[in-house]
Amino acid sequence: MVGGERIMVTLKELPLEDYIVSGHRMCAGCGSAIAARMALKAAGPNTIVVNATGCLEVATTIYPYTSWRVPWIHVAFENAAAVASGIEVAIKVLTRKNLMKQQPNIIAFGGDGGTFDIGIQALSGALERGHRFLYICYDNEAYMNTGIQRSSATPLGAATTTSPSGRVIPGKKEWKKDLIGIAVAHSIPYAATACISYWSDYINKVKKALNFNGPTVIHVLSPCQLGWRFDPSETIKIGRLAVQTRIFPIYEVEYGKYKLNINVTKPLPVIEYIKVQGRFRHLLEPQNSHIIKDIQENVNLQWSRLLKLCSIG
Amino acid sequence: MSKTGWRNLPIAGIIPKAGSSLEYKTGTWRAFKPVVDESKCTFCLLCWIYCPDGAVKRFNSNKKISIDYDYCKGCGICASECPVKAISMVEE
Amino acid sequence: MRVIGLTGDEAVAYAVKQCDVDVIAAYPITPQTIIVERISDFVANGEINAEYVCVESEHSALSACIGASAMGARVFTATASQGLALMHEILYIASSLRLPIVMAVVNRALSAPINIHGDHSDMMGSRDCGWIQIYTENAQEAYDITIQAFKIAENPTTSLPVTVNLDGFIISHSMERVEILDDDDVKRFLPHRSPLYRLDVENPITIGPLCFTDYYFEFKRQQAEAIEGSYKTIMNVMNEYSKVSGRNYKFIDTYGIEDAEILIICMGSTCGTARFTAKRLRERGEKVGIIKVSLYRPFPCEEVIEAIKNAEVLVVMDRAVSFGAPSGPLCSDIKNVLYDFGLKIKILNIIYGLGGRDVSQNDIEQAFKLGFKLKLGDIKDKVLWLGVRE
Structure with missing residues (x-):
């Protein structure tokens, strides 16, 4: 099969079993834990997981405990895609030599630091070589594992411990990197954004991605209560606001063809998203109002560009 | 509890037992606990899918959910996402 | 075959x-x-x-x-x-x-x-x-x-x-x-x-x-x-x-160690040049020998000790520098082993051939000569750079 038709799954059809189980030490209300748990529910037990160094890796495998019920390997921070490449070719050749019968899915998980920054070269190499695997970037928009340092996925204006809001500089000065744009530039079969708050869209995208005979990328927004500074109970709400303000559009690109999956026809102003997170608190001060204006303008611009790519409007 | 010495540990730090973190109870992290009002619950399963810890248990036979307090960290996502307000957070 | x-x-x-x-x-x-x-x-x-x-x-x-x-x-x-x-x-x-x-x-x-x-x-x-x-x-x-x-x-x-x-x-x-x-x-x-x-x-x-x-x-x-x-x-x-x-492989390979006063210890392609030179010198009656270290990690301590224990001077040739260390990496290992086995043999460390600088028979002869000088107490240096322009 070359392409995946959308296999819509309802909550009641999802397996009872978890393949990443309780007892892990991700923070209470962690969005990334939700992202991993949903992905594994979609993929099922016939899956090998490669995990880049990061929150998900450390908090789920504190020796002698592991939360994983699928074969799992962590090697280093920047090389999850390269490790996955080796696994994929090994399966190919061992199958050819009749030394292996299983044909497992391969999912590589990397945070935004392990994907946008230090892992981008290994990811690019693996995408170019065309290995059959799914790369899931769980994006919590900073290096959360090491204590909230800025990454190239951190949005403009956000305060982190290395892009603090100071007397002179009001948080991060640069826009967020376009990961899916980079992935699509490799002419891979499938790339998509998702947000944990839209479970159906995300889970079905994982299922769909695993059906392609080639590399696929899912960029899933995973709000972080600790780094974004909101109440742990609000994780899903914050993700929903990111989508409903059009700050994080939900779309997919199949063989180069863009499709908007969630059309936000009545967007909320970005301030609704900004004002509920501590990392943006300084933007509410009068001297920084122009930054909010810039963010809104950029969101409008990016949205209209996306609509064009999707041949809408 | 005395820990295993190097001679008897599995090689290379591998963990042979899948899902062994079930032996590690994270319920002690909790300050508020979710309490389910069964009379309101519609078995929509949003709390089940959005729980970061897999601490919402789902029973298809009687269409009920329950909270596994051994692992629930008390984040409150379930209460926050419940569309019929069937879950409330109660101080421990 | x-x-x-x-x-x-x-x-x-x-x-x-x-x-x-x-x-x-x-x-x-x-x-x-x-x-x-x-x-x-x-x-x-x-x-x-x-x-x-x-x-x-x-x-x-x-x-x-x-x-x-x-x-x-x-x-x-x-x-x-x-x-x-x-x-x-x-x-x-x-x-x-x-x-x-x-x-x-x-x-x-x-x-x-x-x-x-x-x-x-x-x-x-x-x-x-x-x-x-x-x-x-x-x-x-x-x-x-x-x-x-x-x-x-x-x-x-x-x-x-x-x-x-x-x-x-x-x-x-x-x-x-x-x-x-x-x-x-x-x-x-x-x-x-x-x-x-x-x-x-x-x-x-x-x-x-x-x-x-x-x-x-x-x-x-x-x-x-x-x-x-x-x-x-x-x-x-x-x-x-x-x-x-039909080809014999061991951790180390030796030549002339039975009666050698001066032993060169080296690794890699240099061993061939060293062995050839040692043969010629032995034909002239000079008591020299060679130890080729094939297995570097784990270091073959016992085999090395057995081979060097009767020598008077060891010339350890390092084709690498360990900057700021007392000697090159191979020499450090040899010294370590000597100490552990309670042997006190004079050692000269030679740093050579960096960046592909050629190593000739003359260079090896020179290394043996330096070994003899050390034996006689004529040189005080512990580390010498061979073949570098001053």
């Missing part, structure tokens, strides 16, 4: 082909390129049933090897110099995870200034990485050791990665006469790998978890035991290979 003309790089590639390798992941770098080019030819022509992954860096090369090895595949890679340095982080992980991988390191100088020629700075910079490290003297040895390396690495009690070191250009690019085993002999010598553990959906294990202060130390102790315990595996494999090939 037949004889063909091969460069050292080609000999390694030929061995890899005969070893029925499953996965090769490599990135080209001078002077390793011939290895990856030949293997690419073998794959392209269907002469080897393997997957060749053209990775985008050495870092990813070794990372892909780890993934493939964790699947239970037989895995090979090759690199040199900056490539090995770029792999540094992953070298330690491969050995810590106890994953068999064979890597040819075509020894080359490290930048800066950039230099493509042979010395041992690259491997010496990573000598503590937990890999078994074997140095070869010529193309024949590069061929033979590559085959043996797979059997050593994949031995279930050892289960460690192995580097096969060959000097850049001097071995890698010099055409030599190489005796090649029959394919079937290699097949019999090297059956397919049975991994200690693997990524398997029917038996899901976790590889590479986080260990805090309560367990990390134990795993390092365990790993030290693995490499120390590999002496026996290496010796068995070398003995078995000697029977198959």
